[in-house]
Amino acid sequence: MSEQAYQVIARRWRPKQFSELVGQDHVVRTLGNAIEMGRIAHAYLFVGPRGTGKTTSARLFAKSLNWEDGPSLDVPSDSDIGQAIMDGRCLDVIEIDGASNNSVDQVRDLRDECQYAPAQCRYKIYVIDEVHMLSQQAFNALLKTLEEPPPHVKFVFATTESHKVLPTIVSRCQRFEFRSIPVPLIIGKLDEICKAESIEVDEEALGAIARMAMGGMRDAQSILDQMISFCGKSINQRDVLEVYGLASREMIESLAKFLVEANYDQMIRITDEFSSEGVDFYRALLDLSEVFREILLTSLRESQSKISPEQCVRILDSLREGEDLVKMGLSEKTNFEVTLFRAVESGRSRSIDQVIRKISGMIPDDVKKKRPEQTNDLSETPSVEMETPPKRGNSEPETEDQAPQPEQTVQEKEVAHLDVPVPGLSGHEEKAAQEEPTHLTGEYDTNTPLPPKEVRQIKDSKQIEQRIGELPDGIRNIMEEKFKGEFVSIEKIDESLLI
Missing domain, CATH: 3.40.50.300 (P-loop containing nucleotide triphosphate hydrolases)
Structure with missing residues (x-):
């Protein structure tokens, strides 16, 4: 011819x-x-x-x-x-x-x-x-x-x-x-061509050619034509890897294993081998992503897999983000190594929800139901205490996990003032307000007028009870459990004092 x-x-x-x-x-x-x-x-x-x-x-x-x-x-x-x-x-x-x-x-x-x-x-x-x-x-x-x-x-x-x-x-x-042609179909067609052309080729070489074709039959046939020109009548996998700068399947799988184990020394060693053999780092990254995709599918089928599906997904995300970095960056080797290290850290990290679920599972049930004890040290308690008035007639019964509290003394009912500047008060008045706490010696009556303050109060007792009754249950529970108090009044702040 x-x-x-x-x-x-x-x-x-x-x-x-x-x-x-x-x-x-x-x-x-x-x-x-x-x-x-x-x-x-x-x-x-x-x-x-x-x-x-x-x-x-x-x-x-x-x-x-x-x-x-x-x-x-x-x-x-x-x-x-x-x-x-x-x-x-x-x-x-x-x-x-x-x-x-x-x-x-x-x-x-x-x-x-x-x-x-x-x-x-x-x-x-x-x-x-x-x-x-x-x-x-x-x-x-x-x-x-x-x-x-x-x-x-x-x-x-x-x-x-x-x-x-x-x-x-x-x-x-x-x-x-028109769909991308699967690798097995490409291998079968290439094998048919090689037999008709009297070309000896091993299955590993055909697999490497088919994977490199990325689903295109014409690409695979063009690569085969070039390999025949390079090797003659006998083609093996080593020749294909050498001509096109590919990494062997074994090396990619070893790299994936070391990445899961966070073995940085071995990952650097394999990267150095890729560099000395002239391997295309971008193509190696794509092959590594394909290996982790197979690991992900395996972990979804088998519950006893060494790596969880969540870890595989995070590693795949890191590898995908590094594709542009490796392809467009100035140093392919450096960017390839950085991508691997990021993938290791992504695989080892956990989401906040997983950590919370794990910690919650370690806490015994009796500890979860136990109420937090009140401390007498004002420096370790919240800076505001609310007095506990007598129970109202329409109050809800206490839950089973809440123990009855003893009657508080007059000293326990003292109101601790916030150590925060109050709008509208001078420095001297503010200091005096902090040094002179108010002692409540009797039961609180909603009809009893409160001492005059710089803020205007809602003096209608029915309106106060109505407003208190409209408070969400969540706020009531927090005040009762954390501060051992209950809302008894609502004050309206002068609008001119608002910032």
């Missing part, structure tokens, strides 16, 4: 039938049913990552519609029209690159050409690749034709960035999602 006639593996092994399309069974089934039932739409939108078969599916669909004895999903390989469509020689199947033909004038020319009947096929099919690259004016010029095209015209759009396509265009099309 001459050098000029050589074709790369991705072109030679391009699917020629829908049955050869890998990983897109849902698309094949839908298009096949549409052809058999005669429900062929006028516009289709193929969306998905690169190398998943969007443009190839558009060609296969055009071949199925224009076959001489069709339409049919399965077209014989000896069909002249089918072969011309797959080779790009058919006049009625027009492939347009949206990146280079994105002006409004070119779309207007396309709109005018739609009025003419096909030359030799049943349908005139326009395949616009990378349709998201069309300009706003080009999209608008295409709207009317796309909504009501001639009966002999079909449109097939392909794009990797569907969010850039106008919603008015998407609503006029049937949308098909």
Whole structure:
């Protein structure tokens, strides 16, 4: 085979039938049913990552519609029209690159050409690749034709960035999602190619190539083609890692183990090995994230896992945050190490709720129910004490965990004043107020007027009792349990004294 006639593996092994399309069974089934039932739409939108078969599916669909004895999903390989469509020689199947033909004038020319009947096929099919690259004016010029095209015209759009396509265009099309191809399917296809090409390759090497392809069959075939040029007829995993700067699966799993154990010395050692072998740190970080994803799934299935799901999630968050740091930073190695250290600390940390739950579980139940004892030292108690008046007739009964309190003496009923400046009082008056506490020697009567103060009081006893009764139960419980007191009056502060 001459050098000029050589074709790369991705072109030679391009699917020629829908049955050869890998990983897109849902698309094949839908298009096949549409052809058999005669429900062929006028516009289709193929969306998905690169190398998943969007443009190839558009060609296969055009071949199925224009076959001489069709339409049919399965077209014989000896069909002249089918072969011309797959080779790009058919006049009625027009492939347009949206990146280079994105002006409004070119779309207007396309709109005018739609009025003419096909030359030799049943349908005139326009395949616009990378349709998201069309300009706003080009999209608008295409709207009317796309909504009501001639009966002999079909449109097939392909794009990797569907969010850039106008919603008015998407609503006029049937949308098909092309998925990333799973690694096992890529390995199976590569193994088939290697056997047909008489290439010896081990399974680990195929796995490394498939993971590096990131779900794209074309990427995997291009990598395989390059590895054949590098290694010849025999390919092993070491060759793939050396050419593309990848870390072995064993090294990534060891790094994950040391990260969980917080073994900084071993993590630094592995990082140094990555640096000396020319490993791509960004790719190593992605592989490490994939390992922790597998650990997370395992911890969710097994209750006896060494690491909890919460720890895995925190570690994955740290690794994800470090991706941009490693990719865009000046020193990949330093940023990679910093990301690992942050992941270690994230895995060892605990949320506040977890700490509170653990501490609460360590406290015995009898201690939880025990009331806090009152201290006689005013320096250790709250700075305000409320007197305890006689029980009201409509008071609620005490709970079981509250012990009855002995009657307080006159000395215990002394009111401690706040050591805080009172608005509206001079320094001398404030000092005098602190040195002369008020002693209450009898039972408190709500009808007895209080001593005159700088603040105005609500003197209506019924209004006072009504206001006290409206206090929330939570405030009452706090005052009774913490301060051994109860609200007995409400004072209205002079508005002029408020700040």
